Amino acid sequence: MSLAPAARDATRGEVVLEARNITKHYGHLVALDGVDFELRAGEILAVVGDNGAGKSTLIKALTGAVRPDSGEILLDGQPVHFKGPLDARQRGIETVYQDLAVAPALDIASNLFLGRERRRGGIMGTVFRRLDKPGMRAEAERSMAELKFRLPSINSPVETLSGGQRQGVAVARAAVFARKLVIMDEPTAALGVRETGQVLELIKTIRDRGLPVVLISHNMPNVFELADRIHIMRLGRRAGVVSPKTHSMADVVAIMTGAVEI
Amino acid sequence: MTASSATVATPRAGLMARIVGTPSVGPLLVLLVFGTIFALTNPRFLASQNLSIILQQTVIIGTLAIGQTLIILTAGIDLAVGAIAVLGTIIAGKLVANGYDPVLSMAFAVLVCTAAGAAAGGLISGLKLPPFIVTLGILGILTAALRLISAGGAFPVRDAFLGWTGNSVKPFGFVVTYGVMIMLLLYAVVWYLLNETKWGRHVYAIGNNPEAARLVGIPVRRHLLSVYVLAGFLYGIGAWLALGRIPNADPNSLQTANLDSITAVVIGGTSLFGGRGGLVGTLIGALIVGVLRNGLTLAGIDPLWQDLVTGVLVIVAVALDQMSRRRR
Ligand SMILES: Nc1ncnc2c1ncn2[C@@H]1O[C@H](COP(=O)(O)OP(=O)(O)OP(=O)(O)O)[C@@H](O)[C@H]1O
Numbered sequence A: 001m002s003l004a005p006a007a008r009d010a011t012r013g014e015v016v017l018e019a020r021n022i023t024k025h026y027g028h029l030v031a032l033d034g035v036d037f038e039l040r041a042g043e044i045l046a047v048v049g050d051n052g053a054g055k056s057t058l059i060k061a062l063t064g065a066v067r068p069d070s071g072e073i074l075l076d077g078q079p080v081h082f083k084g085p086l087d088a089r090q091r092g093i094e095t096v097y098q099d100l101a102v103a104p105a106l107d108i109a110s111n112l113f114l115g116r117e118r119r120r121g122g123i124m125g126t127v128f129r130r131l132d133k134p135g136m137r138a139e140a141e142r143s144m145a146e147l148k149f150r151l152p153s154i155n156s157p158v159e160t161l162s163g164g165q166r167q168g169v170a171v172a173r174a175a176v177f178a179r180k181l182v183i184m185d186e187p188t189a190a191l192g193v194r195e196t197g198q199v200l201e202l203i204k205t206i207r208d209r210g211l212p213v214v215l216i217s218h219n220m221p222n223v224f225e226l227a228d229r230i231h232i233m234r235l236g237r238r239a240g241v242v243s244p245k246t247h248s249m250a251d252v253v254a255i256m257t258g259a260v261e262i
Numbered sequence B: 001m002t003a004s005s006a007t008v009a010t011p012r013a014g015l016m017a018r019i020v021g022t023p024s025v026g027p028l029l030v031l032l033v034f035g036t037i038f039a040l041t042n043p044r045f046l047a048s049q050n051l052s053i054i055l056q057q058t059v060i061i062g063t064l065a066i067g068q069t070l071i072i073l074t075a076g077i078d079l080a081v082g083a084i085a086v087l088g089t090i091i092a093g094k095l096v097a098n099g100y101d102p103v104l105s106m107a108f109a110v111l112v113c114t115a116a117g118a119a120a121g122g123l124i125s126g127l128k129l130p131p132f133i134v135t136l137g138i139l140g141i142l143t144a145a146l147r148l149i150s151a152g153g154a155f156p157v158r159d160a161f162l163g164w165t166g167n168s169v170k171p172f173g174f175v176v177t178y179g180v181m182i183m184l185l186l187y188a189v190v191w192y193l194l195n196e197t198k199w200g201r202h203v204y205a206i207g208n209n210p211e212a213a214r215l216v217g218i219p220v221r222r223h224l225l226s227v228y229v230l231a232g233f234l235y236g237i238g239a240w241l242a243l244g245r246i247p248n249a250d251p252n253s254l255q256t257a258n259l260d261s262i263t264a265v266v267i268g269g270t271s272l273f274g275g276r277g278g279l280v281g282t283l284i285g286a287l288i289v290g291v292l293r294n295g296l297t298l299a300g301i302d303p304l305w306q307d308l309v310t311g312v313l314v315i316v317a318v319a320l321d322q323m324s325r326r327r328r
């Protein structure tokens, strides 16, 4: 655990999600080379690093989307072995993947509930397994309104939305269902200034509801605006964890590129 | 995530756009155009007797096309559909000829067809082999196996139960065979599964974006397997319906069923790339093929032209799909 002293002082929350010495190989390529990770209650933890540093692979390993070759993952201090993404979701971990994970031909409500559709009550639900489409639609509309999130219509196929709106659907899905923590892999990549601002607001809303957030981003100003702590990845390892209050962007970039070691 | 209020016009807002955007409208128009042309040029076309024949001629391909639709919705394709159905007719026919109970024989034949679907699905989902290659392989294996089982030749199947689906009722003088009713019932049931249940929703999601489906926790492989198993079962029912149409088990029959079923699905507006389309379109597509065959035959036009027109329709349908993909 190579925590920088400053960062350790910055937060006092309980550790919610922890990983120790995770490795992951793709053939000969070492994507994760013994990385440690910890996320604390109530914080926004930014994960930064160059392209290919292993950020996405790390969060996939944390959420069961990729099985690590070795290492330990602990949720609330208990060791967990997620067999797949569903396992992690059922434990209250929601993820917005870099490649979004939406089905473009399905409408917004269907995408929000994808994988956890609700059935109608009574025998229509138990015997005939009928989906509760109106119920899911109403719930989707309610959640979007609660998140102050405006979309053309909950019935529009996701492919008719702008890039930012799609991103919003993926983020909202995570926000609505997360009970423990939310992980986002570059949720503002390819967004305009205004759309980015809205996604950042959404991230703050999630944190203010008490859920810790892991935010992967290449955008340093955003990271410094939002993050409580910054986890820096380099060559499949954690090069350090710093606080934006004690370190500058230049410091973080120096650690990221290996110019400085801590 | 622009805060576009509900008043901002979406591209689909207009009535015309909404009609064009509804998937089965295009195929329906094509069906109406052909129907109108044939009706105007030949008074016999609209005779209730002829319409009943068109329906009966659509039964086999129409039923096989249900399974084909499910598989194409997952971005797969089934080239063994005809061979599996023929396998069903031959197994049922052989067993009955050897004195076994007809109901049990047919049930066993359906079971074997289901198993054939499961084998294809297992190879595709378990070993991640391309559906095209797996089903092509199964087609080859079955073609040889069918010749061996039937010792090369066709044989008549004379049994009341195996031929039962060819019987008919005549409400208002319009002949409807049990086969037609069974086909329509299957369409209704599978339509419900596709549109009103989680299972169907996940079929679309897998065809649309398999990685997203996996990431949201859908058991993609098991789901794919279930699609192929259901398709195999439907082909087994198709075999029963085929025996009701022609009381003959022939290893060389249904040779064009692969192409015809794919044609019905594609003309019906289901995308070969998966995740878009549905059964209403397929039923219309199967009817278009039936109407074309029937209308051109009534007009005394060489059968070669039927294939030509169907071929053109398929290419137009795929081209339209491809163009709409590029716009997305
Ligand atoms: N499925 C895969 N198969 C093979 N190699 C992979 C796979 N996924 C990732 N890699 C490799 O693992 C390394 C780490 O990739 P990863 O996606 O985790 O990087 P990243 O830090 O998220 O980069 P970016 O900022 O570009 O998103 C890269 O070298 C990448 O090429």
Ligand SMILES: [Mg+2]
Residues within 6 Å of the ligand: A055, A056, A057, A098, A185
């Ligand atoms: Mg990445």
